[in-house]
Amino acid sequence: MLIREWMTKDVITVTPDTSMLKASKLMKDHNIRRLPVLDGKHVVGIVSDRDIRAASPSKATTLDMHELYYLLSEVKVKDIMTSDPVTVYDTDAVDAAALLMENKGIGGLPVVDGSGELVGIITDHDIFRVLVDFCGASKGGLQLAFMLPDKPGVLTPIFEAISQNGGNVLSVLTSRGKTQEGTSHVYIRLHAMDSEKEKALIENMKKAMPLEYWMDDEFHCNRNC
Numbered sequence: 578m579l580i581r582e583w584m585t586k587d588v589i590t591v592t593p594d595t596s597m598l599k600a601s602k603l604m605k606d607h608n609i610r611r612l613p614v615l616d617g618k619h620v621v622g623i624v625s626d627r628d629i630r631a632a633s634p635s636k637a638t639t640l641d642m643h644e645l646y647y648l649l650s651e652v653k654v655k656d657i658m659t660s661d662p663v664t665v666y667d668t669d670a671v672d673a674a675a676l677l678m679e680n681k682g683i684g685g686l687p688v689v690d691g692s693g694e695l696v697g698i699i700t701d702h703d704i705f706r707v708l709v710d711f712c713g714a715s716k717g718g719l720q721l722a723f724m725l726p727d728k729p730g731v732l733t734p735i736f737e738a739i740s741q742n743g744g745n746v747l748s749v750l751t752s753r754g755k756t757q758e759g760t761s762h763v764y765i766r767l768h769a770m771d772s773e774k775e776k777a778l779i780e781n782m783k784k785a786m787p788l789e790y791w792m793d794d795e796f797h798c799n800r801n802c
Contacts, residue, residue, distance in 0.1 A: 580674055581667035583707055584688045584697035590615045591624065593655035600654050601629050611700070613687045614658050618694040620687045622658035632657045664689050667696050675704045713747040713766045719775055720792040721782065723763045727753065732763065735786055742778035744770060 590613050591600050600612055604626055614622035632652060664687045665674050674686055678701065685700035709715060725731045732749075739746060745768040752762045770778070775793070782788045783799055790798045 578671040578707065579667065580665055580669050580671055580688055580699050581697065583671055583703050584667065584699040585703065586697045588613060588687075588695060588698050590695065591654050592616070593621065593653065593658070595654045596650055597629060597632060597652040597654060597657060598649050600624055601626075604629070611685045611698075612654075613662075613695055613698060614654055615695060620662065620664055620689060620693075620695050622655070622660045623662040623685075623687060624654050624658040625684075628657045628659070662687060665699065666690070671699070671704070671707055674699050675707075678704070711748060712750065712764075716747055716766075716768065718747055718769045718793075719744075719767045719778075721765045721767070722789045722791065723765070723787050724756065724789050725761055725763050725787060727759050727761045735763075735765070735782075738781060738786065739765070739767065739778065742781055743774045744768075744778055 589603055589607050589609060591603065593614055593616065595614075603612060604610065610627075611623055611625040613620050614624055633649070663677065663681060663683065665677065667688050667690055678684065678686060685698055687695055688697040688699055690696045723735065736746070747766045747768050748764075749766075750764045752764075753760075754762075756762055779788075779791055779797075782791075788799045790796065790800070
């Protein structure tokens, strides 16, 4: 999954000399939380709604409206932005960007091409879109959860059982986090099925497979959930 396949391409940007008031209005008008700061076509900073809140006067200020507006109009993006922000390339992997955001505690990364020019931005919202798409959550259907040995071939009998019972796989996700050593969590989502076929499939899985739980419209536990 390349970043360029999921990033936001039509990026709203500002320059270092853009006023803080204008940057704030752009964020509100476009319902976004951060703006890359460009010098020409190259990223020199990023300014967020948090930066603007931190630089804004307290509600307890004794300044009148004219003084307040004057002071705010004098504050430029360059005065409050994060200089030399972390960036990623459009040919980097989405999961690498997600890991970088998690490790750095940031919600968005400017995306540049090989020449260093801004071509997009990827944010936590884009990462959520990736997760929803790859999970197939918007398609509904039946989700099966297994705890399996972490070794080759363990999924083969599960896929065979699904096929034999008329199931059609929509997505498969695995995780080795929060499991015992040598095991993996496996989550398989199937396309929606006829209720009788779904019931038969579940019964066969419960008897022959290490099924932990399943979910359709409700949560159903098969083991010590």
